[in-house]
Amino acid sequence: MSVMSVGDRRRPATLVHTSDCHLEKTDGGPEQLAFRAVIDMAIDRQADVLLIAGDLFDHNRVNEEIVVWVAGQLNRFPGPVVLLVGNHDSLHDASVHRRHDLRDTCDRLIMLDHPEGKILDLPGTDITIWGRAMVEHSPEFRPLANAPMGQADRWSVIAAHGLVEAEAGRSSPMSTKEISELSADYVALGHVHVHTIVHESPPTRYSGATHVHWTDTSGCVVVDFIPGEGARAQWVSVDKYLSVDVKAQSSN
Ligand SMILES: [Mn+2]
Numbered sequence: 001m002s003v004m005s006v007g008d009r010r011r012p013a014t015l016v017h018t019s020d021c022h023l024e025k026t027d028g029g030p031e032q033l034a035f036r037a038v039i040d041m042a043i044d045r046q047a048d049v050l051l052i053a054g055d056l057f058d059h060n061r062v063n064e065e066i067v068v069w070v071a072g073q074l075n076r077f078p079g080p081v082v083l084l085v086g087n088h089d090s091l092h093d094a095s096v097h098r099r100h101d102l103r104d105t106c107d108r109l110i111m112l113d114h115p116e117g118k119i120l121d122l123p124g125t126d127i128t129i130w131g132r133a134m135v136e137h138s139p140e141f142r143p144l145a146n147a148p149m150g151q152a153d154r155w156s157v158i159a160a161h162g163l164v165e166a167e168a169g170r171s172s173p174m175s176t177k178e179i180s181e182l183s184a185d186y187v188a189l190g191h192v193h194v195h196t197i198v199h200e201s202p203p204t205r206y207s208g209a210t211h212v213h214w215t216d217t218s219g220c221v222v223v224d225f226i227p228g229e230g231a232r233a234q235w236v237s238v239d240k241y242l243s244v245d246v247k248a249q250s251s252n
Contacts, residue, residue: 008227010126010155016042017233018220019053019161019190020209022088026065031058034211034218037241039073044241045222048125050077053190053207054086054134054161060096067100074106080122082129084112086161086190087137087172091115112159117146121154127225131159137171144174149183155225158182161190164198179204186223186231195221195235203231210238218242 021035042050056070074081083102085091091098091113103109112118112131119130130148134141143160150156162172164179172191179187179199187204194215195208207221219237226232 010153010225010227012227013049013125013127013155013225014045014047015049015051015127015157015186015188015223015225016045016047016220017051017053017186017188017205017207017223018210019086019188019207020055020193021052022055022058022209022211023066023070024058024062026063026069030211030213030216030218032069033242034238035070036073037218037238038210038220039076040241041220041222041236041238042077047077047222048079049122049127049129050074050079050081051129051157051159051188052081052083053131053159053188054084055088055190056083056086057089057096059088060090060094060099062096064100067096067102068105071102071105074102074109077108079108079124081106081109082112082120082122082159083109084131084159084161084190085133087134090134090137092135117148119148126154127157128154129157129159134161134172139169139171139173141172142174143172144178144182147182147184150185155186155231156184157186157188158184158202159188159190163191164189185225186233188221188223195219203233205233205235208235 143162166173192206193209196206
């Protein structure tokens with residue numbers, strides 16, 4: 001169900017939802033181009049919040065060069081950036097996020113870094129985001145377990161990285177039943193690389209990877225929170241921002 005009240009006083013807000021950026025190489029390739037383009041689009045649209053729903057990095061051994069580049073990109077966005085980890089950058093002891101804490105260089109970055117879940121009230125907005133940090137990508141990890149009830153005076157967003165309607169024994173499972181019982185205005189998923197509308201109420205989507213190799217598309221989901229109506233989500237191509245040569249540029 002969606003959280004809705006008569007006389008909705010929540011301020012309108014726009015959230016950019018991306019995931020599965022799989023950043024690793026610093027060769028100015030399609031992953032870097034797409035990530036940079038998502039940031040440009042979010043700035044252009046004056047989005048209030050940028051949410052990354054897991055797999056920002058491709059693996060836990062990425063070198064410092066790409067971490068520094070990512071920090072530079074995130075710092076270009078003027079609002080809060082919320083980061084959930086995924087199975088490629090999960091939060092175990094050898095995690096890239098433990099070796100290189102992006103919060104050291106990104107003042108506006110907030111991490112959903114608690115294994116049991118963490119609620120964040122985002123500064124300057126009426127958006128609240130909850131998500132559980134994945135430590136091990138295993139069948140026991142249930143990304144939506146113990147999700148809190150949304151509050152009527154906040155835009156409630158749930159972020160999760162895993163597989164909806166996974167076969168038995170697959171890791172990080174979520175069920176359609178669980179999703180339909182969530183009390184939230186929007187559910188932001190990561191893990192599936194193709195943009196997918198998973199559920200209508202609450203609106204639930206996989207943003208898809210910032211760059212999808214096999215279709216050669218780059219984009220993310222823009223979510224507008226509209227008082228009295230709820231969340232209006234749309235996948236947006238970032239093709240028009242791809243032309244700049246990333247490698248030739250500094251972090252700006
Ligand atoms: Mn994943």
